[in-house]
Amino acid sequence: MKHNTKQRQAIIHCLSRARGPMSPYEIHELAAEEVEGLGIATVYRNLKLLAQEGKVKEFVLPGEGTRYEPAGLQHHHHFFCRGCDRVFCVEGCPRGFSSMIPEGFVLEDHEIVLYGQCQDCLDRRAV
Template identity: 30%
Template sequence: MELTEAIQEIKKQGYKTTTKRKDMLRFFASADGYRTAKDLIQYLEPAYKGISFDTVYRNLYLFDEVGVLETTELNGEKHFRISCTHQHHHHFICKECGKTKEIEVCPMDEVQQALSNYAIEGHKFEIYGICPICQEA
């Protein structure tokens, strides 16, 4: 998803697209991988002195609910990234830098066979490790 798509989606769902919200989304649109609320606050602090964690988290959870951000948990902390909107895929996520690599393989065919009498409503498949760049560092 691109920045303009994310802003349009927020408007479409009836939420205001303030300058602050656009700046938050701009941060994630330019980030390469998952980032934390703390990363976002450091990015916003020069323009929004004293921005609160409450404001940031409230907007992050709104963005997740609206579907413009994806979340994962790394090292016991929520991380966020701009949502992917193209074909179905999953991610390898570096535990050091948060960068992601798309994985086209999906294990759901096998899972659906193993759970044939269950009503599966969704899934999330992520692989965690250390990317080649962080391994070299």
């Protein structure tokens, strides 16, 4: 990948504007608005390469396919909206997991996923 194609730019543009990690499908939908006729294979191809280059980070949610967010974001967690299946990055972290670790285990990392309803979905219902 030596060309910085408009397809690749559109994909990066999507991710940098997103509020959270996006699925290849979501990226394809949105980036296709910028680049007419964008193929899903191109999305997968570029995401894989961007991940290898360390420019995007994979994020996998239980029971869902892989999503992607820009690399280099500071420590954060995620909120999954059950209304629209979108994922949002959220700031902060309660820490204090050490009391949860079983005797003799070593903690290397952690992941928190919050589940609920996003504002858009709540607004939609309230109408």
